Amino acid sequence: MILTGKRNFLRVDDVKNGDVITFLNEGEWLESKKYTYSDGTPRKDFVIKVSISGTEKDMRLNATNRSNLISAFGNDTANWVGKSASLEKTKVMVGGKMMETIIVKPIKDVEPAL
Helix, strand or coil: CCCCCCCCECCHHHCCCCCEEEECCCCEEEEEEEEECCCCCEEEEEEEEEEECCEEEEEEECHHHHHHHHHHHCCCHHHHCCCEEEEEEEEEEECCEEEEEEEEEEECCCCCCC
């Protein structure tokens, strides 16, 4: 895949509690152009394309959200395509200050009752 131009990232301000996203691709690890580790190495972010309210956005998934999705859908992100999750906003401590962030809550397919 060739990446050009700026990406259209999902931001906290774009989200209302209870919004639902659908995963459109299996995602990829991308080097951050903005953030680095203390040794100067570029940070890598896991970025996946989602649909929210009929709009396609790129979404960075932090370790907590990746873990939630792996628990629900498995560790092969190709299997996440077409799956959905609801979003909630919450405040968490990041780098010594409280920041608003997005929590991803997988929506699991319900097995029909027998």
